[in-house]
Amino acid sequence: MAHHHDLLVFDNVTASYGRRPAVHHVSAVLPCGSLCAILGPNGAGKSTLLKAMMGWLPFEGRILIDGLPAVQHRRRIAYVPQRDGLDTDFPLTVEEVVAQGRFQAIGALAGFTAADRAAVDAAIQELGIDDLRQRPISRLSGGQLQRVLLARALATGADIFLLDEPLNGLDVPSRRELLDQLRRWTTDHERIVLAVLHDLDCLAPWFSHALVLRTHLVAAGPVAEAASPERLREAFGAEVAAPVLPRFSLAGATVRR
Ligand code: ADP
Numbered sequence: 272m273a274h275h276h277d278l279l280v281f282d283n284v285t286a287s288y289g290r291r292p293a294v295h296h297v298s299a300v301l302p303c304g305s306l307c308a309i310l311g312p313n314g315a316g317k318s319t320l321l322k323a324m325m326g327w328l329p330f331e332g333r334i335l336i337d338g339l340p341a342v343q344h345r346r347r348i349a350y351v352p353q354r355d356g357l358d359t360d361f362p363l364t365v366e367e368v369v370a371q372g373r374f375q376a377i378g379a380l381a382g383f384t385a386a387d388r389a390a391v392d393a394a395i396q397e398l399g400i401d402d403l404r405q406r407p408i409s410r411l412s413g414g415q416l417q418r419v420l421l422a423r424a425l426a427t428g429a430d431i432f433l434l435d436e437p438l439n440g441l442d443v444p445s446r447r448e449l450l451d452q453l454r455r456w457t458t459d460h461e462r463i464v465l466a467v468l469h470d471l472d473c474l475a476p477w478f479s480h481a482l483v484l485r486t487h488l489v490a491a492g493p494v495a496e497a498a499s500p501e502r503l504r505e506a507f508g509a510e511v512a513a514p515v516l517p518r519f520s521l522a523g524a525t526v527r528r
């Protein structure tokens with residue numbers, strides 16, 4: 272599913288709970304094929320921005336996909352929730368969870384067609400979880416569960432994916448594996464992925480873009496400029512930057528304070 276000239280545009284977006292803005296004046300442009308990190312300290316509005324994109328929260332300004340308000344392209348967007356908020360004690364298999372993606376797309380009361388079956392199979396294949404099909408989700412590692420959630424999102428037919436802290440709780444090898452996969456997943460298929468990140472170690476070499484928040488927009492654009500040491504210090508503050516920045520490297524060059 273290629274949409275070659277599609278763009279995701281945030282135009283002066285301000286989203287509020289009640290009267291208090293949780294994230295404000297965000298403007299950014301993301302081309303197709305971009306893997307964008309959403310960065311910022313706790314409470315910076317990262318999750319809120321994703322919720323606004325999903326239409327779960329009122330906002331001012333515009334969020335455009337391909338020049339149209341995102342609500343009109345609602346089916347092209349899939350939200351992948353944080354794993355630690357999920358109840359995995361449910362007696363569901365991997366295949367059943369991926370199939371939920373189709374029910375989201377077609378509505379729970381519609382019949383499951385051959386096309387739905389094909390979409391589920393394709394998503395399972397692409398995420399490399401074929402051997403896990405019949406496994407209960409209670410018996411998956413964090414990395415496996417994350418791939419199942421991505422497959423479910425893919426099965427909806429979306430091509431814009433919003434991931435809230437997908438790397439949390441994964442060990443280093445699983446993180447790298449997932450990041451490699453997200454990179455291929457995005458660039459090879461002209462999708463857009465926005466992922467809320469906690470760990471700046473995970474930026475390079477995977478992410479092409481960054482959107483840095485501190486309730487207001489600190490920076491947005493190609494990762495080298497938007498997530499420069501100056502911008503990150505501006506977002507996180509010197510005290511947080513101290514343990515973070517020396518480990519952060521871009522294009523092989525270790526950034527010092
Ligand atoms: P982040 O994901 O960057 O940690 P959030 O987007 O979750 O931050 O939150 C941004 C701000 O909005 C915070 O001040 C938070 O307390 C507030 N907030 C988040 N969710 C709600 C809610 N459901 N009702 C009211 N305020 C909220």
Ligand code: MG
Nearest residue numbers: 317318319467
């Ligand atoms: Mg959050």
